Amino acid sequence: MRYMDSDGVPVTIYQPNETQGGIIWGLKRAATDIILSRHVIARLFWRDFIAQFRQKLLGYFWALLSPLLGVVSFLFLFFIGVLHPGEGEIPYTVYVMVGSTIWGCLPGAMGAVSGGLQAQADLIMRTRIPKVALALSSLAGLFYGILISMVTITIIFVATGVRPTWWLFVYPLLALPMVLLGTSIGLVLSVLGSIARDLTPMVTQVLGLVMYVTPVIYVHSTIQNAFVDVLISWNPMTYLVDVPRSLICLGHADNTSSFLTVAMGTVMLVAIGLRIFYLLEDLVAERL
Amino acid sequence: MPKPAVVVEGVSKKFGLSLKSALKYGLIDSGRRLLGKEKDSTLRPGEFWALNDVSFALDPGDALGIMGVNGSGKTTLLRILNGTYSPDKGKVTLRGRIGALIAAGAGFSPMLTGRENIYISGALLGMTPSEIRNKFDEIVAFADLDAFIDMPVRNYSSGMSVRLGFAIAVISAPEILLVDEVLAVGDMSFQKKCFERIQTLKREGTTILLVSHTPGAIWAVCNRGLFMNGGRVVVTGAVENVIRAYDDQNSRNSVKADPQHRQGEPSNSKSLMDDGATTLLASDYGNPICGTGDVICRNFRVTSPDLGNTISEVEFLEPFALEFDMEVINQVEDMVVRVVGDSVHYRNILTLDSYEQGGRVERMVPGRYTIRAVVDNQKLRPGAYTFHIGVIRKQVGIHLFLWLKCGQLVVLNPKDRFLYSDPYALIHMDAQFTFSSVGLAESCHE
Incomplete structure (x- = not known):
């Protein structure tokens, strides 16, 4: 607990069971922690960004190239005729590029947040930065990646002769629910994953499977199997990928209400993730 | 009367003895907390008290030397004070801005320059960008790195890195300074500068908690001591008594080991x-x-x-x-x-x-x-x-x-005199020292 006393001196109190509170308490605490450590988050982001591209042959070009490399395998399978994603209004190259970039926000956010504490173990042991700030500072890299992928998507649009809609300008906002979902899972994994080390790899594997019941690389309407069709319809991530992609490529989308409902749900999940994080965060340092 | 800067009341911390027990109790504790239950403050099979019922209080300007053999709990105590670990029992109250000098220079980004690393490390120590800007020149001057401040840190010698790390930590001037073994770094003249800076902080009212195995460093800086063994406070009070107790415990341990x-x-x-x-x-x-x-x-x-x-x-x-x-x-x-x-x-x-x-x-x-x-x-x-x-x-x-x-x-160490000078010396011989002036420096005549 931290507060200013009547003399204006900051007082810090450490005692057991400090983190007993509700969901709202968790959100308030996270807001306080993030505001207090905003300078650190900014500096860490800047450090990682600069260090990432220094002394590399292609430099900042890597940032543009890496989203494209992510879909090369699907495009290869498509163009040699192995992959039959179904006919849609959007050219497949653009379809898979936009879809997989939005999907990539989920494992990206989850991996960044869950690995954030492990990666910053040295800072946890040496400094007094709130752990939530360290976990979330890793997300800065993801947001930077989202901005870069906007440029890459634009290049793909131009290359394929497709004209993007104005929705492309709010792409970060459209991808935000996916980021929030990944963040909520990542927050829980960042603490539980330090106790049971195999938990994060397990969830990563499961996510890889979930991608195949989400219309990322194929068109939903072409699915013949009734069971898989129901599974895709009930999968909330279907709407988090499909609706933003349709808006960006076509300017309109079905199921926008489902998208908004799921998006609200991801906000709730982040609140729950934060609460669980604060309940268990002190177990992390003991296991680094 | 000033309010105490640090109050530690009956603080205890336990850990698992093995990775297996740490995993088991980690999952049990996670389940308990998710169900809204409080921490289990009892010792379960496969656990030990790393810190057991530790209490002390320090006033502003006090310097406490924490000594103990490896595994005595002193680093755990420092980590609880730094907020890294949460106590299982007891309470810690700290009044003032806290700075930690733990592994100075570690954590620098090697690809970034000294200048860039000052901004990052300053932020990590809780300084705002304007505070760092204001103290930037002072940090560079203290570290004596003017000519190299725009060079990547990976090209620094190890001495240059620790000098920079130390400079950032001490120039940030916290009200409570937690120090783990890195009281003085670099060559002899820089170490002298480090000690002088620490003494200045003390005079300005900074409360210092120093964990060290070096009796000379503890004696130079601290007015109070805490000797820990097996997670408990064994001796507390005058720093000389604590150093004696530490030295005797070391002797006993070397016999056992x-x-x-x-x-x-x-x-x-x-x-x-x-x-x-x-x-x-x-x-x-x-x-x-x-x-x-x-x-x-x-x-x-x-x-x-x-x-x-x-x-x-x-x-x-x-x-x-x-x-x-x-x-x-x-x-x-x-x-x-x-x-x-x-x-x-x-x-x-x-x-x-x-x-x-x-x-x-x-x-x-x-x-x-x-x-x-x-x-x-x-x-x-x-x-x-x-x-x-x-x-x-x-x-x-x-x-x-x-x-x-x-x-x-x-x-054993004598109670009536303080033998601190050299842990490698073996024989004591009584000698009478005299200090006779044979000519004062000119500056002393003025």
Whole structure:
């Protein structure tokens, strides 16, 4: 607990069971922690960004190239005729590029947040930065990646002769629910994953499977199997990928209400993730 | 009266003894907390108290030296004060901005320049960008790195890195400074600068908690001490008492930790004595006990010369006696008995030889004897000492019997004087110091 006393001196109190509170308490605490450590988050982001591209042959070009490399395998399978994603209004190259970039926000956010504490173990042991700030500072890299992928998507649009809609300008906002979902899972994994080390790899594997019941690389309407069709319809991530992609490529989308409902749900999940994080965060340092 | 800067009340912290128990209790504790239950503050099987009921309070400007052997809980205490670990019991209250000087220079980004790293490390220590900008020149000047501040840190020498890390931490001027072993870094003149800066912080009211194994550093900086052992506070108060307690504990531990000593005694001597089987005696050097079989020594002990009881520790300058039993199996002419002593850092630092001491033995007929050597004026400095027995014949160039590490003795620190100067020194000699002026520097005349 931290507060200013009547003399204006900051007082810090450490005692057991400090983190007993509700969901709202968790959100308030996270807001306080993030505001207090905003300078650190900014500096860490800047450090990682600069260090990432220094002394590399292609430099900042890597940032543009890496989203494209992510879909090369699907495009290869498509163009040699192995992959039959179904006919849609959007050219497949653009379809898979936009879809997989939005999907990539989920494992990206989850991996960044869950690995954030492990990666910053040295800072946890040496400094007094709130752990939530360290976990979330890793997300800065993801947001930077989202901005870069906007440029890459634009290049793909131009290359394929497709004209993007104005929705492309709010792409970060459209991808935000996916980021929030990944963040909520990542927050829980960042603490539980330090106790049971195999938990994060397990969830990563499961996510890889979930991608195949989400219309990322194929068109939903072409699915013949009734069971898989129901599974895709009930999968909330279907709407988090499909609706933003349709808006960006076509300017309109079905199921926008489902998208908004799921998006609200991801906000709730982040609140729950934060609460669980604060309940268990002190177990992390003991296991680094 | 100022409010205390640091108050630690009955703080305890437990850890699992193994990774298996850490995983098990980690999952159980996670489940408990998710169900809204409080921490389990009892000790469960497979756990130990790393910190047990620790309490103290410090006023602004106090400097506390925390000492203890490895595993005593001092780093755990520092980590609780730094907010890294949460206590399982008790409460910590800290008044003021807290700075931590733990592994100075570690965590620098090697690809970034010194300038860039100052901004990052400053932010990590809780400084705002404007504070860092204001103190930037002071940090660079303190670290003495003006010419290299725009060079990538990976091209810095290790000394340059730690100087920069230390400069950032001390120039940030916290109200409570937690220091783990990195009180002074770099070359001698920079270390002097570090100490002077720490003293300035103290004068300005910074409360310092210093964890260190170096008595000299603790004594130089701290006015109070805390000696910990097994997670508990054993001695608290004047820093000199704490350093004495730490030094004595180190001596005791070095006696316990000597595996060759445990191997040499008492199991081997017992088998030799009980079985009477002289064939068990090794006939080659390189064994803890070896000899020709003409003589066998057993039951080495350090005793009190007055009371005769066996002792393992003596006070500083207190007399002691060395005794052992000897069985002469074959008659020995011109026997010489010798006890040689080692210290922790050096071998053969003393020898008590019966011939040198004027105790000539022309003939030892078969039978059982007790040998006793009284040391009336011992001048050993505090520490741990190990003894070896050798029995020789004047005319024969080998040992008739040799018993390595047959016994040990701890010389304790005196209560009435503070022997801090050199842990490697072995002998204490009284001396009278005089300070006579033979000409003052000009600046002193003004």
